[in-house]
Amino acid sequence: MDRARKQFTFRQVRFFFFLSTGFFLLLTLVNLNGRGEYGGFFLYTSIQFIILMLHGFLLFLVHKRRYKDNERDGVSKGLAWVLLFGVFTGNVFASLAAFYVVKEKRTATTILAFYMILADVLVILVSLVNLFKPYVANTFVPSMILLFSVLLIHLLFFFALPFIQKSTRNRKRGLGILLLLTVVTGNLFVLFVLYTMFIQEQQKRGLLEKLISYPAPMIGLFFILFLFMISVSSYGVFDYGDAITNNYSTILAEPSLAHPFGTDNYGRDVFSRVIFGARISLIVGFVATLVPFVIGGILGAISGYFGRRSDNVIMRSLDVLYAIPDILLAITIIAAFGASTVNLILALSVGAIPGYARTMRANVLQVSNLEYVESARALGANHIKVLVKHVIPNAMSPMIIRSTLTVGTAVLATSSLSYLGLGVEPHIPEWGNILRLGSSYLESQPHLALFPGLAIILLVLSFNFLGDGLRDATDPRLS
Structure with missing residues (x-):
């Protein structure tokens, strides 16, 4: 392994060590808050x-060897193989660090497959937590069998990657199997793996490899897709009754194996409520971003391309809408139409339209003056064809980056309005x-607010990390 690759491995191991440290400190905080009453949390923290x-010893070994050429270190690799199994304790950071040490020849496909x-x-x-509850959902057993089967197939696919990538025929077979698994489990990393297998354009491949080289946006993407996957699988492995049915025999129970996040003042399992709450946050966040993305993008494209009267009117x-604060506009809409999920999406979408329209208008103004657009016009293409085929596709990159940054804002606004009783x-x-x-119950049961608050923070940070990574990967000044 050459020196540049060793430097890259060291940076990855160091970054994930900081995340492992943060994870351990968080668990320590929970134990201190529980004053030793949380039982299983103390063992898990140990x-x-x-x-x-x-992980720290592995970081020391990698740091020690990074400036030495043509030297293999069996100790660091052996330790990395041990840390790979850290994922079975929920510590994905240690496993990711170990992967970069064990797998010397890494490609975008192998990284995404891992x-x-x-x-x-x-x-x-996360799904196995249901085993400690008094009862499980009727579909729990078949759903778990499906999840274990999918894991086995993904493992076989990972180890068979060199053979699959040898021919297009093998790739197409792998494509059909993995796409089917994506539908039933929601693991969208499958789509990214397949994209890297079939992508041919050097520019797009270079952009993807550059994004993967940044650990922060990849962790953000991992957490987002993990929440999406658990939201899909929760239909089979979690019982919705645990989240909504009052159980007065377990009111304000401390965190335990049966209730990892405790229970609220109605006896409802907070862990199940956080899991099912991910659906609402993701749906509202994505839809409330997609609607202004489409409407604002269309208005901005028309305004920037045709200009003059269209520009002034739109x-x-x-600008009138932009002058009203987003949160005030959202509160007004919800107060007028009532609190519901649909009204919440409408309230968050309307206020975001001007921002997307301005972004799209600026991009279209820049692209419209380029040579290939002028050539298309000179060849007799009508305005609609030029706009749809040449201008909009080449003006979408900043819009996509903006959308990844604003999804987190939509999630935060959703939780804020619900906290105020207006969501x-x-x-x-x-x-x-x-x-x-x-x-x-912040004084007596602080964990009831700690865990949903952490979920909000982590999801918003994940979208911000992903947006920052996309922005850095597409910035030519950072190439």
Whole structure:
């Protein structure tokens, strides 16, 4: 392994060591808050401490060897193989660090395939928590069999990657199998793996490899897709009744194996409510971003391309809307039409349209003056064809980057409005609703607000990391 690759491996191991340290400190905080009453959390924290020490020793070995050429270190590789199994304790950071040490010849496909397997394992671990409950969903057993089968197939696919990539025929066979598995499990990393297998354009491949080289956006992408996958699999492995049915025999129970996040003042399992709340946050966040993305993009493209009267009418009208604060506009819409998921999406979408329209207009103004657009016009192409075929596709990159950054804002606004009682209906398990109930017990049961608050923070940070990574990967000044 050459010196540049060793330097890259060291940076990856160091970054994931900091994340492992943060994970351990968070578990320590939970134990201190529980004053030793959380039982299983103390044992789990002790295991994570051992993993953290091994991770630190691996970082020391990688740091020691990074400036030495043509020297193999069996100790660091052996330790990395041990840390690979850290994923079965939920510590994906140690496993990712070990992967970069074990796998010297890495490609974009192998890295994404490993993330795909980690997502499978983490979803299975979260789903197995249901075994400690008094009862499980009727579909729990077949759903778990399906999840384990998918993991096995993904493992076989990972180890067979060199053979699959040898011919197009083998790739197409792998394509059909993995696409089917994506539909039933929601593991969208499969799509990214297949994209890297079939992509041919050097520019797009270079962009993807550059994005993968940044660990922060990849961790953000992993957490987002993990939440999406657990939201899909929760239909089979989790019982929705645990999240909405009052159980007065378990009111305000401490965190335990049966209730990892405890129970609220109605006896509902907070862990299940956080899991099901991910659906609402992801759906509202994506839809509330997609609607202004489409509407604002169309208005901005028309305004920037045709200009003059169209520009004045569209942009001056949007300036009026832009002058109203987003949160005030959202509160006004919800107060007028009532609190519901649809009204919440509408409230968040309307205020975001002017921003997307301005971004698209600026991009279209720049692209419209390029030579290939002038050539298309000279060849007799009509304005609609030029706009749809040449201008809009080449003006989409900043819009996509903006959307990844604003999804996190939409998620945060969703939770904020629900916390104020202006979001989704109060009985629906949504992170803002869970946080609002938990805030009433900050002195006696602080974990009721800690865990949904952490879920909100991590999801918003994940979108921000992903957006920053896309922006850096597409910035030619950073090439």
